[in-house]
Amino acid sequence: MNNCHGVYVHTNSFFRYEGDWKGGRQHGRGKLLFKDGSYYEGDFVDGEITGEGCRHWAASGNTYQGQFVLGEPHGHGVMQYGAGGRYEGAFSHGAREGHGLLVDQDKQVYEGSFHNHKKHGHGHMLFRNGDKYEGDWVLDQRQGHGVLSCADGSTYEGQWHRGVFSGEGCLTHCSGLVYNGMWINGHPAAQATRIVILGPEVMDVVQGAAITLDVQLQQEDGKVATSENGRVLGISAGVRYVQLPTYSDVSFFQVDAEHQETPIPTPFGFDCITYPLWSPESKSESTGPELRAVEESAGADPPLPSANVEPVPAGDTLRDQEDSPCGPPGGEHVPPRSHAHQRVKQGCAVFSDVLLRPAPPHYHPVLFLHSNQKVGCRSRANLETGCPPGTAQEPAGSRSDGTVRGKVLPTEELSATAAYPGEYVLMIHDATSPPFLGCPLPTAFKHLRVSAKESSQRPHTPQGGPGTPYEKQPEPCERLAH
Structure with missing residues (x-):
């Protein structure tokens, strides 16, 4: 059919x-x-x-x-x-x-x-x-050239191999950090691994002097991470925390009970407690009424400007947490837009005009004396400048065994225009948010030794470059125990 x-x-x-x-x-x-x-x-x-x-x-x-x-x-x-x-x-x-x-x-x-x-x-x-x-x-694998646009706002454009970044490529992180360079198996080949503050191991400055910090992001081999731009760095300070067996509850500053805090370990063999830096808002907003009253009564000069660092601009990709699609979950801290933060350029940053504030009202300075030190000047001016020759006398109640004695200074003897002489720590931390590749860089520390002001009769000769007047200071009549 x-x-x-x-x-x-x-x-x-x-x-x-x-x-x-x-x-x-x-x-x-x-x-x-x-x-x-x-x-x-x-x-x-x-x-x-x-x-x-x-x-x-x-x-x-x-x-x-x-x-x-x-x-x-x-x-x-x-x-x-x-x-x-x-x-x-x-x-x-x-x-x-x-x-x-x-x-x-x-x-x-x-x-x-x-x-x-x-x-x-x-x-x-x-x-x-x-x-x-x-x-x-x-x-089925991304390989060759491609552009990845992430939901959090990050983008990568460059070479791929077997599904990961490999070869030349540029990653613009949602925090604003940009890495432009070589990638190996999904990892940046020239990634910064640490923050380094350049300069001497111990930075000696005069009381009230502005400080300049040169900061680098370095790779594991010590080379500057020039492939990085836009990482956000923040600056903060601490003051040496001293505890002695004889005075187990005091330190360089005795802190009111309601303001006690956990000491911060440093790589210098001692701990520190937080200490304020000047900021553009410190005079009007951050400074308490008690400290402002002390400054006004002392006829203090207006404070010098804060760290002269590049502020995070209003249109930058470091956005407010509430409108940032790449903000960290759980309401974690997003660094504020202020002069205490700046973005790195080609692996380098400079914090200039950094100033330590006068001690806050709840910090009460404690002066430690060695038995072999001579004390005769008790005025506020001599506490700041040191003792003129020939005016010293043996302190009452000093010990002959070389142990240290402590004295809490009254409020009126607190310096109203500058930090009290002593040992401080400056800290540069990675404030990039969210952290680049999920891991912030370790905090960098700089040991800072503040000496009393020179007498007005002696010339002032800075030697450390702009904003960093390093100079040899005379021994004060009363000094802190190290």
């Missing part, structure tokens, strides 16, 4: 055909059913599945609607996957091949080139976490 419609059950009973026949072969429209529940319905040509049709696989739950050649998806079609997801695009001999759109079971979307089922060639993808990538692919 030439053309007819009929039903044919194969001898193995696994196949059953219903449809058109021609010349003894399935030809035209028909439906081929399988015993496991799978089926094909569509065009047949000379006994072969060829043309437009629909194929369903019972085992996997996959369903394909589109073009067939010799029983396989070939040409354009849509595959709906039983496990979730779908593909629409080109097929070759049953495999995804050519241009197509794939939505996987996690709702991630890829549109681009395919080879043998895999993403291969140029394409762009939207990931489940909101990240977007556009660039080259090799066998």
Whole structure:
């Protein structure tokens, strides 16, 4: 018979055909059913599945609607996957091949080139976490050149290998930090690993003098991390914390009970407690009424400006926490826009005009005396400047065994215009938020020794460069124990 419609059950009973026949072969429209529940319905040509049709696989739950050649998806079609997801695009001999759109079971979307089922060639993808990538692919992995735009606002443009940053590339972090250089297996090859404050191990300055700190970000090998720009650094200060067996509850400053704090360890063999620096708002906002009253009664000069560092601009990518998509979870601290913070340029930063504030009202200075020291000057001026020769006398109650005595200075003897002479610590910390690659750099410390002011009769000769007057000071009549 030439053309007819009929039903044919194969001898193995696994196949059953219903449809058109021609010349003894399935030809035209028909439906081929399988015993496991799978089926094909569509065009047949000379006994072969060829043309437009629909194929369903019972085992996997996959369903394909589109073009067939010799029983396989070939040409354009849509595959709906039983496990979730779908593909629409080109097929070759049953495999995804050519241009197509794939939505996987996690709702991630890829549109681009395919080879043998895999993403291969140029394409762009939207990931489940909101990240977007556009660039080259090799066998389902990002490889070649590509641009990644992260949901948190970070972007990377450069070379990839096996799905990670590898080769030359530029990462602009959502905090504003930019690393532009070589990457190896997803890690920056010239990454900063530490903050270094340049200069002598101990910085000697005169009471009330402004300080300049040159700061570098250095790699593990000690080279400057010039590939980095925009890391946010902050500056803070501490004063040496002294505890002696004889005076176990006092230090350089005796602190009111309600303001007690945990001492901060330093690499210099002693701990410190926090100490304020000048800031642009300190005179009007940060300074307490008690200290302002002391300053006014003493006729103090206006404070010098704060650290003259580059402020974080209003339009910078270091955004307020409430409107920052890359802000850390849980309400963690985001560094404020102030002169106490600045961004690094090519691995370097300079904090200039750094000044220690006068001690806050709840810090009461304690003066420690050695038994062999001579004391005769008790005025506030001599406490600041040191004792003129020939005016000393043996302190009452001093010990002959060389132990240290302590005396709490009255409030009126507190310096109102500058920090009290003693040992301080300046700290530079990584305030980048969120931290670059999830790990902030360790804090850097600089040991600062503040000496009493020179007598007004003696010339003042700074030797440490702008803002850093290092000079040899005379021994004061009363000094702190080290």
